[in-house]
Amino acid sequence: MKRTLKRSNAPIFWALFGAGGMLSALLGPMLVLITGIAVPLGLLLPADTMSYANMLAFSQNVIGKGFILAIIALFLWHAAHRIFHSLHDIGIHAGIGAKLLCYGGAMLGTLFAAYSLLAIGF
Amino acid sequence: MSENQRTIEIEVLRYHPEKDKVPYQQVFQVPFTDDMSVLQGVQYIKDYLDGSLSFRWSCRMAICGSCGMMINGEPSLSCETFLRDYYPARVRVEALAHFPIERDLVINMEGFIEKLESIQPYIIPKEKRTLEQGEYLQTPEQLNAYEQFSSCINCMLCYAACPQFGLNPEFIGPGAMALLHRYNVDSRDGGKAERMELVASEEGVFHCTAVGYCSEVCPKHVDPANAVNQNKTNAAADYFLRFLAPKGGAK
Known part of the structure; x- marks a missing residue:
């Protein structure tokens, strides 16, 4: 009684979701603390930590670029997957449209981030 | 009948596909003692109150896996869930969720x-x-x-x-x-x-x-x-x- 089984392509999205989840759990709170609390209030860190010059240099460095891209892209893929599955959970069985909107949004965000990082130069 | 016997209301999901369009709830007054499980409660209903009630059961000691039911909305083995834990409130017994119902508490597996x-x-x-x-x-x-x-x-x-x-x-x-x-x-x-x-x-x-x-x-x-x-x-x-x-x- 063997049925024909179709291999699921879910691992691609699941791996991006997992990587984004790991990264957001490990780095998310720290980033909120630095960018949202410590720097604006002038606590803990030097006053010019997030100055234009510093941030430009950071985003022009190859490792800095990698970090920014990973943070933006993986967070987006994580959110897209979570939102898409939550829709399903609350009874909105959104089809291909919602899939395109969720994952397409993450894809556009990734491409835009990658383009911007390249455009900003080295 | 012992002295510590009390009466609990058991609300059972009934469904007879040849007669009923949709499942409905029926409430029974069931006398029980502290050592009675929910399974024994529905067995009492079948023996003394309404012989048409259908449900699966076998071992009465949580090893056969036959008597699974939704008890107050939670999937449970009715043989290891006790009426005393619900008294004096009413206990609601339904067929296992997510499965088609064959009759009353019997699901199609x-x-x-x-x-x-x-x-x-x-x-x-x-x-x-x-x-x-x-x-x-x-x-x-x-x-x-x-x-x-x-x-x-x-x-x-x-x-x-x-x-x-x-x-x-x-x-x-x-x-x-x-x-x-x-x-x-x-x-x-x-x-x-x-x-x-x-x-x-x-x-x-x-x-x-x-x-x-x-x-x-x-x-x-x-x-x-x-x-x-x-x-x-x-x-x-x-x-x-x-x-x-x-x-x-x-x-």
């Missing part, structure tokens, strides 16, 4: 049986041994790898708990997955490659959204959520690495 067959729930020997070669030996560590998953009694409470199975009955589901894992991680078994096809398929593990309620309701302390999620990793590794590690005839 055909879909589950098919899934159970599809995972090949038996050891497919890695190497055939003759009688003279003796038994297959296992270390305690090798036993530990699969032992908890082998405690499944096919009661289907995890399926009644799983919201994803509720939304899509094609999903292979927690119980079958736990058993599949039980054989895949058995050192004597060589059928992993065959079973992985099912794990990685569209009916496979990726429907799971890691809710974990399946493991909470399991009466035998199996952890099906763990089996499902370990196999997400296995399926993902297989998905990305399958071109690097060719399998099949040429080893």
